[in-house]
Amino acid sequence: MLYEFSYTLGMTAPTAPHSDSPPRLDATRVARALQYADTTLQIEAEEIISLKQRIANDSAPFVRAVELLLHCEGRVVVSGIGKSGHIARKIASTLASTGTPALFVHAAEASHGDLGMITAKDALIAISYSGEAAELLAIVPIIKRMGATLIAITGNDASSLAKLADVHLNVGVQKEACPLNLAPTASTTVTLALGDALAVALLDARGFGEEDFARSHPGGALGRRLLTHVRDVMRTGDAVPTVGVDATVYAALLEISRKGMAMTAIVDGDGRAIGVFTDGDLRRLIENVQDFSKMTISEVMHRNPRSVQPEQLAVEAVELMEQFRINQLLVTDSQQRLVGALHIHDLTRAKVI
Known part of the structure; x- marks a missing residue:
């Protein structure tokens, strides 16, 4: 049904009569x-x-x-x-x-x-x-x-x-x-x-083949996303970019370059993750600071970094990355000690994404 409306300034346009069923197309x-x-x-x-x-x-x-x-x-x-x-x-x-x-x-x-x-x-x-x-x-x-x-x-x-x-x-x-x-x-x-x-x-x-497909699609519904934990795909040991809280910015840059994760974790004397410094932080630092040769990483790092624990599902890490628009996550234990790191590439290789 077509409705013709004519109304003047200040008047509310009338609406079509309520119907429980959506309008139908004519022939x-x-x-x-x-x-x-x-x-x-x-x-x-x-x-x-x-x-x-x-x-x-x-x-x-x-x-x-x-x-x-x-x-x-x-x-x-x-x-x-x-x-x-x-x-x-x-x-x-x-x-x-x-x-x-x-x-x-x-x-x-x-x-x-x-x-x-x-x-x-x-x-x-x-x-x-x-x-x-x-x-x-x-x-x-x-x-x-x-x-x-x-x-x-x-x-x-x-x-x-x-x-x-x-x-x-x-x-x-x-x-x-x-x-x-x-x-x-x-x-x-x-x-x-x-x-x-x-x-x-x-x-x-x-x-x-079929076995490969089954491993990445168990149950026929991409079940791998529900079976893969952070501990299964995280980087550990020397593969995790890490510097101490007293390290210079230059030392942090060298660590970022060596480990290829576009970031480094900053840990205190007890191995607790207290900060993170990324490639993006470096770009912003270069824009705002003329000379940072004597600066320590503690002056420019992001404190209280985003992290997950090893026993969490990898898909939870993906959700965190998407929510905060980041490509890396630190992996810590219940005491906030650094035990690993995750890059979005790790999740891609594991077919979690």
């Missing part, structure tokens, strides 16, 4: 809805078939991408912005659950500290349909200088991102399913399908 709108559903599915199906044919005609880029990902010594990092970012997150999740250690890094957040999550041994899959996403292009030169592998997924062979990549995978479509040809629809579907194709090809190349 004309039902027909249009079904027509758009049919058209959308047809367009997206045709574009996936077009991608299939493109790979069949020139398989070299796809094969090379699989080879690079298969022999990656680090993690596969998938990144994008906007709708491409949502697709990137799903691709990273699929890769991680099928035997390829992977994680998602938001392209915009990468320029504000999350770039520290990527190492020279990693492979970056950068997704941008235009191939001109400013957030990705801002970090790609750093990735290249670092020596990490770059795989670009775009819809334009001549784009900036495609030209910078070690391998470019083209997901160009003739048209979007959106009737305005504006909203990413067919292009994101094709990109997602390509991500699935890469994940399945890697699954087979790694010999990832």
Whole structure:
């Protein structure tokens, strides 16, 4: 039913009569809805078939991408912005659950500290349909200088991102399913399908079988998240970056560099964790202090650092990291003595994320 309202300034617009059931489409709108559903599915199906044919005609880029990902010594990092970012997150999740250690890094957040999550041994899959996403292009030169592998997924062979990549995978479509040809629809579907194709090809190349899948999906519901404890994945002993409370800032920086966790714990004489100092803290220190050569770490550390205990579930550590937007956690015992440390990469390798 249609309601026509006319009201003047100061009057409250009337509302439709209350109904226990939602409004129904009339016959004309039902027909249009079904027509758009049919058209959308047809367009997206045709574009996936077009991608299939493109790979069949020139398989070299796809094969090379699989080879690079298969022999990656680090993690596969998938990144994008906007709708491409949502697709990137799903691709990273699929890769991680099928035997390829992977994680998602938001392209915009990468320029504000999350770039520290990527190492020279990693492979970056950068997704941008235009191939001109400013957030990705801002970090790609750093990735290249670092020596990490770059795989670009775009819809334009001549784009900036495609030209910078070690391998470019083209997901160009003739048209979007959106009737305005504006909203990413067919292009994101094709990109997602390509991500699935890469994940399945890697699954087979790694010999990832039923037993492997069962270990990461016990009970058929990603039960591993409920079975893995912090003690199972945390770093211990000399792998934990640690300095004393009287250490200089320079000594802390050396420890951060040696241990590769982008942070160091600060402990007192009894081994209790009393602070933490991260790469982000260093950047802020450089911005605000001209000379910190004589400063001790106790002057600039974060006191009362976030921590978990070894017997907690690893998924609880993930929740803490997400809640406080951090990539590392200290692991302490009931007396707050430092017994280990966790990085988000540790949780990714354990397929908790």
